[in-house]
Amino acid sequence: MRRFLLLAILVPSLLLAQSKRKKLKMALEKEKQERTFLTSNLKKHIKILASDSLEGRRTGTKGEMLAMEYLSTQYKIIGLEPANGTKYVQEFEFDEGKSYKEASTYLKINDNLLDAGEDYFPLAFSKVGDAKSNASAALKESGEVWICDLKDILEENKTNPHFDIEEIIKKKADKALNDGATALIIFNSSTIIDNVSFNKKDKSVALTIPVLYVNYSAFKKYFKDIVTTNKIDFNITFKEAKRKVHNVIGFINNNATNTVVLGAHYDHLGYGEDKNALDTLHSIHNGADDNASGSAALLELARLLRHSNYKNNNYLIIHFSGEELGLIGSKHWLEEPTINISKNYMINMDMIGRYDTAHKLNIGGFGTSPVWGEVLPNLSTPLITKFDSTGSGPSDHASFYRKDIPVLFFFTGSHSDYHKVSDDFEKINYDGEADIVKYIYNIVAAVDEKGKLNFIKTTEPTMGKSSKFTVSLGVIPDYGFSGTGVKIDGVSGGKLAERIGLQTGDVLVQLGEYKFTDVMSYMQTLGKFKKGDKTTLQIKRKDEVKEFEIVF
Numbered sequence: 001m002r003r004f005l006l007l008a009i010l011v012p013s014l015l016l017a018q019s020k021r022k023k024l025k026m027a028l029e030k031e032k033q034e035r036t037f038l039t040s041n042l043k044k045h046i047k048i049l050a051s052d053s054l055e056g057r058r059t060g061t062k063g064e065m066l067a068m069e070y071l072s073t074q075y076k077i078i079g080l081e082p083a084n085g086t087k088y089v090q091e092f093e094f095d096e097g098k099s100y101k102e103a104s105t106y107l108k109i110n111d112n113l114l115d116a117g118e119d120y121f122p123l124a125f126s127k128v129g130d131a132k133s134n135a136s137a138a139l140k141e142s143g144e145v146w147i148c149d150l151k152d153i154l155e156e157n158k159t160n161p162h163f164d165i166e167e168i169i170k171k172k173a174d175k176a177l178n179d180g181a182t183a184l185i186i187f188n189s190s191t192i193i194d195n196v197s198f199n200k201k202d203k204s205v206a207l208t209i210p211v212l213y214v215n216y217s218a219f220k221k222y223f224k225d226i227v228t229t230n231k232i233d234f235n236i237t238f239k240e241a242k243r244k245v246h247n248v249i250g251f252i253n254n255n256a257t258n259t260v261v262l263g264a265h266y267d268h269l270g271y272g273e274d275k276n277a278l279d280t281l282h283s284i285h286n287g288a289d290d291n292a293s294g295s296a297a298l299l300e301l302a303r304l305l306r307h308s309n310y311k312n313n314n315y316l317i318i319h320f321s322g323e324e325l326g327l328i329g330s331k332h333w334l335e336e337p338t339i340n341i342s343k344n345y346m347i348n349m350d351m352i353g354r355y356d357t358a359h360k361l362n363i364g365g366f367g368t369s370p371v372w373g374e375v376l377p378n379l380s381t382p383l384i385t386k387f388d389s390t391g392s393g394p395s396d397h398a399s400f401y402r403k404d405i406p407v408l409f410f411f412t413g414s415h416s417d418y419h420k421v422s423d424d425f426e427k428i429n430y431d432g433e434a435d436i437v438k439y440i441y442n443i444v445a446a447v448d449e450k451g452k453l454n455f456i457k458t459t460e461p462t463m464g465k466s467s468k469f470t471v472s473l474g475v476i477p478d479y480g481f482s483g484t485g486v487k488i489d490g491v492s493g494g495k496l497a498e499r500i501g502l503q504t505g506d507v508l509v510q511l512g513e514y515k516f517t518d519v520m521s522y523m524q525t526l527g528k529f530k531k532g533d534k535t536t537l538q539i540k541r542k543d544e545v546k547e548f549e550i551v552f
């Protein structure tokens with residue numbers, strides 16, 4: 001009887017233990033299958049988005065359109081609602097200013113066709129039109145075409161902050177016209193300074209004669225002897241360069257008060273036409289890490305959240321285009337949102353495909369809400385993480401941060417393939433990226449019941465995708481500014497710009513002898529300075545020009 005009672009007690013216990021082990025085994029097997037499915041999906045997405053058939057996904061090209069169609073199809077498969085009326089796509093135009101390369105501009109010297117952009121460029125305020133003419137017989141201002149060396153005047157005014165080379169060129173063009181010239185060709189033989197550039201944003205009145213700038217190396221090659229340079233044939237035309245930009249947007253509607261924005265940019269460099277590649281190869285830049293990796297992760301996060309039990313927020317999924325042109329897509333969506341939502345916080349994924357012990361997972365925006373400090377350090381993850389407090393930086397989360405929205409930015413670090421043709425899908429760490437997707441999903445889950453997160457303004461960014469300079473003014477550029485110069489969208493606390501009194505809305509126009517027309521040329525100018533250098537900074541504040549003596 002005692003043995004029977006013992007068996008009666010033990011058998012149910014053994015059966016319960018077996019049942020628990022079976023359930024645990026099934027749960028582990030299910031988790032393994034889900035993990036395999038996630039990793040497989042990431043690889044599929046990245047392989048397609050970073051394929052040669054998409055030609056580098058340059059904004060406004062067929063490759064971007066193909067990527068847009070792929071993402072839209074995936075949104076339908078996942079079950080996302082359209083977030084622009086009945087459409088997933090928000091299309092808008094981006095005005096790049098004047099372009100001579102996409103027009104019919106050409107220059108021939110003695111039947112030698114020069115390379116536009118490499119050998120020469122027309123000045124943006126040049127008269128348009130064509131001409132066939134004989135050059136002067138000597139390097140002096142005479143003949144049908146004036147040929148002028150800017151060396152002396154540039155070197156004489158090297159330290160003159162008020163010197164404006166464009167005004168000098170315009171005066172020379174007027175003098176040439178009065179003396180009967182049909183065109184003006186300028187070059188610069190100085191090895192000290194060259195401050196002539198094509199300002200695509202120029203809105204000034206066109207001159208009455210054509211003006212072309214020939215690089216000195218090309219001048220020496222094609223104008224070896226002006227006596228034998230007896231045939232000049234050129235045509236100058238400009239075209240307003242506009243691109244169609246396509247954001248792809250889907251919605252998970254949980255009928256909640258607040259909405260979480262999850263984003264990644266899907267555009268890249270194409271063949272390197274925009275001169276933002278770090279190699280000189282005119283070949284397809286597939287951008288597997290930058291940013292097919294983030295785009296793929298966003299699709300998988302959307303899939304997981306679509307079927308999750310975390311319903312206290314809605315989720316807006318946005319694949320931005322135009323990021324490589326200066327956060328164009330994210331800024332436009334914030335200015336012209338396709339759906340009326342109460343934005344809770346924003347998570348951005350940009351270059352998360354190269355995780356390893358050397359390329360840890362960097363998490364920016366940690367300081368933009370006190371909730372991040374409460375939640376993130378307590379979450380379990382196999383990843384080695386590094387937190388950065390700043391909410392600004394070189395990717396789309398910065399646009400949201402500027403609107404006082406808490407953000408997180410996920411990034412596994414730069415590498416030797418960044419902005420090069422070698423950034424291919426075979427180099428992605430798919431297991432590492434799967435861990436990142438799960439980690440972000442767990443963060444979203446952990447703050448599901450936290451309500452609307454409080455926002456905190458943070459300091460100057462300390463991490464980014466790439467840096468070519470060692471000095472900084474401490475300003476945040478307005479990438480959507482269409483005028484000449486760099487408009488300030490924000491000033492970082494404690495940095496040089498704040499110390500000298502720069503303000504949001506100021507327009508930076510010149511550092512020392514270097515004028516710049518946009519963010520790209522501003523960055524190139526910063527690269528000419530190092531810490532400790534003294535120079536002058538010229539800005540426009542409304543209608544007033546101001547000048548500052550600065551030390552980097």
